[in-house]
Amino acid sequence: MQTEAEISSWHVCGQVSRRVSELVLENHPAYAAELERVMELERSLQDANDICATGRQYVECFFLSLCPSVE
Numbered sequence: 001m002q003t004e005a006e007i008s009s010w011h012v013c014g015q016v017s018r019r020v021s022e023l024v025l026e027n028h029p030a031y032a033a034e035l036e037r038v039m040e041l042e043r044s045l046q047d048a049n050d051i052c053a054t055g056r057q058y059v060e061c062f063f064l065s066l067c068p069s070v071e
Contacts, residue, residue, distance in 0.1 A: 024031075
């Protein structure tokens, strides 16, 4: 048998869970928009990384053509 305190605790947990669910649903559009911004930032960072990698390859090739004995 559960004590009154345990029952009260479960009641409070249920209210908190319900409120959290309501807040998530209310703010879903904002969360979705922010997630899209994060994904766009990831794409931009990947593009920047690709550009840097290509640039490093060109610099390395240029350097090696000037100094073929250096590896």
